[in-house]
Amino acid sequence: MFMLVNCSNCRTPLQLPPGARSIRCAICQAVTQIADARNAPPPSHSHATPPPPGPPAPPSPYSHAPPGPLPNSHGRKKAVIVGISYRYSRHELKGCLNDAKCMKYLLMNKFQFPEASIIMLTEAETDPYKIPTKHNMRMALYWLVQGCQPGDSLVFHYSGHGSRQRNYNGDEVDGYDETLCPLDFETQGMIVDDEINASIVRPLPHGVRLHAIIDACHSGTVLDLPFLCRMDRSGKYVWEDHRPRSGVWKGSNGGEVISFSGCDDDQTSADTSALSKITSTGAMTFCFIQAIERGHGTTYGSILNAMRTAIRDAGGSGLDLGGSVVTSLLTMLVSGGSLSSGGFRQEPQLTACQPFDVYAKPFSL
Known part of the structure; x- marks a missing residue:
């Protein structure tokens, strides 16, 4: 025990x-x-030379806020970006590392996130603390909200496998908990939406904003936020109440939390591997970036509508990025700049702590 x-x-x-x-x-x-008086050895009066210290452990990126300038009047910007390809396994994905690179590029060049304030967890990292294991993902999420203050802007982006499992405490509308799959999920288990909510949603104080961009299967409510924006193909929407019948509050401690996810809880997410024989990206991440670059990033509703339209009508030049701050990276990664013809059977979702007018609320990171 x-x-x-x-x-x-x-x-x-x-x-x-x-x-x-x-x-x-x-x-x-x-x-x-750990002091234990029952098993402590008797005091020694010898002057034996203590053993030499072992090699120092590598520094952890989670022990303090990343270095950089002091917070300005608009607060700090911090991000955790996770891209897991599960390479050399039967679960391998093609586009997740590219998703992580593109999201970092977007945050730095479009939204002025300092590079030192972005933690990347991918299999390409050499730092053992930045391999996307379950432990490292937990620690990175803890770091993201640690010491946050009013005015701070936080981002959590995840591209990898998502799943779901039966819920037994009655706090899910559909009867399932949604999950994220760390690199070592087969031995260490998945990260359940209840834990994600408890780690980065409920502690968030008033004045802090958190945006999550989750490109994974079954990810619609993976942050367990209380309200889901149900949008139809014409762009009309209603907010669904997903608060658990138990009465447990799954919102924040006054902070603002909004999540874009790749698909509904009962759907799967695709990548754009049909685009190129060289490489690919996640369809949801690609469409999120494209919506912003094409000028649809003014409101949450315009982003969500643009993403859903792009995925539904994918084909031809439907996802051509044109000239933009991330064009050089995305066009290098995705030859041709469009999804495969026929579209994908996934519908990006928007969830939040509180309902709001999605076409009136300005989007900003």
Whole structure:
């Protein structure tokens, strides 16, 4: 049975394995010694030379806010970008690493996110803390909201496998929990929407904005937000109430949380591998970036409508990016700039903590 101890440095609760006498904090890397008077050795008066210290652990990117200028009057910008290809496995995806690269490029060049304030978790990273394992994804999400202040703008982008599993506590309208699949999900398990909600939604204080862009299967309500914008093909919409019958509040602590996802909870998401024999991207990420670059990023409704139209009517030059801040990267990654003819059977979704007029509310990151 595990016991909880607080880190001696940052006070983060840690699970101590049975019999362990010390534990290293995954957040700040401090080692906490566990005192046990019953098993403590008798005091020694010898002057033996202590053993030399071992090699220092590599620094963790999650121990503090990334370096950079002090927050300005508009607050800080921080982002966590996850792209998982599951390479060399039967679950391999083609476009997720490209999605991560494109999203980072967009955030830096279109929305002025400092590069030092963006944590990338992909299999291409050499830093062991930035491989998209379940543990590293959890720590990155913790870092994203840690110390946030009014005026801050946070972004979580995920491109990878999504799934769902039966819900037994009655807090899901459709009876299923939605999940994200870390690189090691087959051995360590998936990250369930309840945990995502508890990690980055409910702690968010007033004045902080969080946008999630989730390009995965079954991702419609993967942040467990209370309201879903149900939009038809004409662009008309209604807000569905997804608050659990248990009465548990799944919104924030006053902050604003809005999520774009690749498809409804019962749908799957596609990539654009039909475009090119060289490489591909996720269809949802591609359409999200295109909507912004084509001038449809003025409101949340215009973005969602443009994304749904592009995916539904994909073909020909439907996704030609034209001249834009990310054109050079996307056209290099996706030859031709359009989805395969015939479209995809997925409908991007919008969820939020509170209903709002999607065609009146300005979009900004």
